Amino acid sequence: MILIPPEVAWLCFLFPFAGALLSPVLARIHPMLRDYGALFFSFLGALCSLMLVPYLFHLDKLPFESAFVWLTVPIELKVGVLVDPLSIVMANVVAVISFIIMVYSLGYMKGDPCLTRWWMWMNLFIGSMLLLVLSNNLLFLFVGWKMVGLCSWGLIGFYYKDEKKYWIGGPPPTKYTVPSHCGLKAMVVTSMGDVLMLGGILIMYSYAGTLNILELYETSAIWIPEMAKSSGMILLMSIMLLAGPIGKSAQFPLHEWLPEAMAGPGPVSALIHAATMVKSGVYMVARLLPIFYYGYWVAGCIEASYFFILIAWVGAITAFVAATQGMTALELKKALAFSTVSQIGYMMLALGVAGLTISNLEGGFTSGIFHLFNHALFKACLFLCAGSVIHTAHSIYMNDMGAIKKFMPFTWIFMLIAALSLMGVPPLPGFWSKDAVLASTLATHNYPLFALALITVVITAFYTTRFMGMTFHGRESKNMEKLKQKGAHLGEAHITMVVACGVLAIVIVLFGLVGLPLEHFFGSGI
Template structure:
């Protein structure tokens, strides 16, 4: 049974791919049937993922000794490309998370998307999205991963721009696609360099070849390759400065936001770094860069989220911040802490986005939290589950985020104190802006708006995700997450009491502060914002990064365009016009003597013969005169 589960793990991404084909080609007009096919396929994938996880645990497969299967994909002379599966604790953890969250999001979507004219198309796209991420998780080499990486990007474009009738949705989709393509270009160049230097892009083969290469040639080339490879995760996982697409991804339906921000697209970059960690860890300077970029991104995202008004945009910048935490952990050398936080974050962030979608659904798509209020009694299930999500992301014990964030803080403190301080400040800010969201939406002044009904299809996934947000962190701690998901020797779970106490006290202080500002109104939020002055303005306007890019495009890219236009029209076009003018003139001239009359051709031929004879006679006489004058004859 274990061998069957491992050898057939390729069925896990295949099932939603089949659902995409069936819905897209045959059944998208039938809403109920489309939803049933998509949910059934995701349920089968989830069951297969559980079997694969049980097989990995039962057979003793580890990150050092994975199960691998290969088939030849393409051959040309001595060059061949392989497709394959790499199954180990890291990949099955991702398969479990992605398939489960995808399944719950699709169940939620049945209620959320009910009545939408493009109901079937939505389930086709979301099935392809799930298939792409699941395929990426089991990829055995960089090339195969890159194929699924691009499919994930395509699906994000389709789903963010799902309501393509709206200009904002179309622009957000293009922004996401183009921004991530910048990162993907760097990733592609890095993969090509790997193939050039090592002759392979297979993960296991690269891991075996790397030590001897470093011993012979050092890490200079590897540093360049690592930087290029990391540009891909910078774009995909919303790291500064390629984070700008992530908040605009909110233009897609709420279930899309949950899937993108929780378990699929944005964690693809973290997973890539984790999968190729043997390469990144061989260049200490590169890891330090990753750690500092992650720390900055974590603080940067939190500092923007603290002033935003739209509920999904707050969560979007929260995602940027939490992804920074994951990169920070990878940078300080703790793959375990990073992936543990990825694991717990998938559940509570999916929960938060689905709760936000439920609130907006009830409020007739209202997104401004300050236009909501008093909802805790009107939508109690959403209130309870969102409270659990807020407590989890804030790191309140015993919720999931407490355990995973504690691991990151411990890893940071043991390596780099300044990064640890940044992480602690960010943790406080996270708890504050999440408490702000919760208190304003559910404890603020009551709204008189009539609320829409929230169906059971939307409520059931919220309850299940709330349970996972409560137990996943404690479960990972008890069952020794670090024994399975690691780099190098097993890392037994341990808790630093001083850090644990600090992690528990920080959110409590943040909640008290937010309660006094937004519920008791002891301190005026507007007065605090006014006193912050330019700092609040910069935060509210997202540090004007989007405006900077707009100016950059206008003056730099458009300027290059104008230069190229001048070259094309007046230089290249001028040369071509001169050449074409000469050809036209000569063809016109020659065309005048091409009459088609045989008599004229014969006369011209005769004239030509006469001219040649005369030239010959003159030349002969000239030669004869020179010879006679020279006295030769």
């Protein structure tokens, strides 16, 4: 197997950044050049990420680092890329899913007067997330982390003129919310956690003397016991470091910003929920996990266990609470948003229980990342199909839909496949990863955590059946009848939108058929 030099990791995020910068230039030449140029740069980023996959079969060549000196005063700081199994998996989840969403955008955003701004923000978002997951240094990672937050503000509030047709919330007496408010809320709420996380990073640096991720792992035998001499310091650092992921991944109690992120265009919802922003918190916890695992089980620092206890309970509570909220949501995308919050909770739970027993590291860590991978597939498909349905129904409310299956049979099939994977129906991939999360939770003998996770499985099945039934089955709503009378187009969306959903649905089925071997592959590689 031919291995491309791992330095190609730099190009994974540099190509999308170039696409963002060139969008205004290409728009001056020709709108079509701008549109397909943005798509091309996104494709190049995905291609470079895929070039790293063969390294998962040659683990002896990993980890790999490529760095340069960024700062010399007041300290010498090297920044660069880190290529290891975790960063390879995350980079491909981000880049490949994002490219499919970009293809979908060609049809969804067709004719929008602000397409130049759209393509610029989208490529900047993709590049920022790839920078985050490939960084070899916590400070460099934090730069990508904040850029992701900035892009979320720009894309959630994309319709910043706050025209009534883009409002979410309602119908009365429920209040409506305007897009500009939703974008600002997302940035403010997540920034609260970001500030605390930066404080935690600085505390870590004050003891470790480095922010390089590999060096933090290698020297943890020295600085963690030293930190343990200051009572409460490891606990304080744990809480501060976890505040960032809790905010970014919309975990309880900082989870209410995500449902309002639905104010953005449909592809933004898919990008935030499936490929970028909310996955960044899970990635951060996974990156920090080896440090605290060593601190607890090798160095014997009891305080380090609070990192795992805290994130496991936050994940379990979030999974349950968000699932109950999804049961009552009236807006289709909001129901999916609560579903995302709940499923991210499962990932956090898995990573938390990975450190609660000495033998559960591989099981918990693998199941959490495996569920992240599967969730990216089925949630991207769900949101893209939802965007197509909303396009056709001209409404965000499920009670304005009904019986859409006969107008959009392909979209129904694709969304059904993704919904069954969300429910954990075998042999689809959601079954394998959710089962692995439950098994790793049960292995800790923490029965309250397991019970909460198991109850959430039942609730997930209920709200999934509910939104599929209200959207595609039952009687036609008055809204659909009016659209028929007006002669509106009631059928499948633009071909690029249908193809994007179809590709994701096919991949979901294929990965489901190889679910168990794929899980073992994740375990051996990560």
